[in-house]
Amino acid sequence: xxxxxxxxxxxxxxxxxxxxxxxxxxxxxxxxxxxxxxxxxxxxxxxxxxxxxxxxxxxxxxxxxxxxxxxxxxxxxxxxxxxxxxxxxxxxxxxxxxxxxxxxxxxxxxxxxxxxxxxxxxxxxxxxxxxxxxxxxxxxxxxxxxxxxxxxxxxxxxxxxxxxxxxxxxxxxxxxxxxxxxxxxxxxxxxxxxxxx
Ligand code: GLN
Numbered sequence: 001x002x003x004x005x006x007x008x009x010x011x012x013x014x015x016x017x018x019x020x021x022x023x024x025x026x027x028x029x030x031x032x033x034x035x036x037x038x039x040x041x042x043x044x045x046x047x048x049x050x051x052x053x054x055x056x057x058x059x060x061x062x063x064x065x066x067x068x069x070x071x072x073x074x075x076x077x078x079x080x081x082x083x084x085x086x087x088x089x090x091x092x093x094x095x096x097x098x099x100x101x102x103x104x105x106x107x108x109x110x111x112x113x114x115x116x117x118x119x120x121x122x123x124x125x126x127x128x129x130x131x132x133x134x135x136x137x138x139x140x141x142x143x144x145x146x147x148x149x150x151x152x153x154x155x156x157x158x159x160x161x162x163x164x165x166x167x168x169x170x171x172x173x174x175x176x177x178x179x180x181x182x183x184x185x186x187x188x189x190x191x192x193x194x195x196x197x
Contacts, residue, residue: 004194007032007041011057013049013082017179018187025187027194035066043076043170043194046083048141048177051101051113052094054082064102071106076170078190084173085111085144092147106171108150115162116175117142124176129165130156132185138164138176145175170194 003026008018010031022029022045032038044067046054058064071077071087079087086104088111094100101113116123121142126135138159146163149155157165157174164175170193178186 003028004042004191005030005040006043006045006191006194007037008045008047009054009058009083011061011063012054013047014177014179015047018045018047018080021179021184021187022191025184025191027191032063033061035062038063038066038070041075043078043190044070045190046077046079046086046104047179048081048083051082051085051091052096052099054086055102056099058102064104068104071104071171074170076190076194077106077172078187078193079106079171079173080177080179081141081143081175084146084175085113087171087173088146089150090148107153107166107168107173109146109153109166109168109173110148111144112147113144114142115145115147116140116160125159127157127159127164129186130154131189136178136186137181137183138174138178139180140164140176143175167193 006027087106090110092112124139129136
């Protein structure tokens with residue numbers, strides 16, 4: 001396959017770093033704000049930001065159900081931080097009534113929003129990551145953690161005893177932000193998932 005076309009959901013959050021990381025990892029990368037763009041991509045990154053705001057923008061831009069549909073049809077996706085929250089099947093501490101983060105259901109997992117954030121707003125550390133040599137620099141910013149995974153979900157990384165990276169089929173999620181470190185291995189892993197290699 002030639003360079004796959006990977007979208008970055010660009011309603012809110014840190015879009016630019018993901019576009020750069022995907023290009024360095026060998027993908028063609030575009031922003032996704034419209035239905036036609038969502039329909040065109042071979043894979044989608046859901047960036048960090050604020051999952052409650054992103055949920056409501058998804059609804060306002062008429063992308064919520066189309067995105068749920070594409071995920072149900074097997075669209076490869078990678079969610080970082082707020083993106084991990086949205087890819088869950090169930091979200092705990094989802095936010096204030098009427099402004100809650102809405103699950104997209106790409107991974108059979110329960111995620112607690114702002115879980116680390118209640119203890120410490122942001123921190124970083126080097127953690128082992130299944131499938132990658134050595135360790136990955138993991139930057140956590142008001143990060144979630146994963147409290148339950150279904151039988152089809154592989155745990156790829158843990159931090160402070162909590163699950164912080166998972167994969168189910170073609171959907172990958174990290175509670176941390178690899179796009180800010182210059183290490184492109186997580187994005188490369190996702191691009192390889194998209195190309196099926
Ligand atoms: N706390 C944010 C949320 O609930 C996630 C933070 C982030 O993406 N860095 O969506």
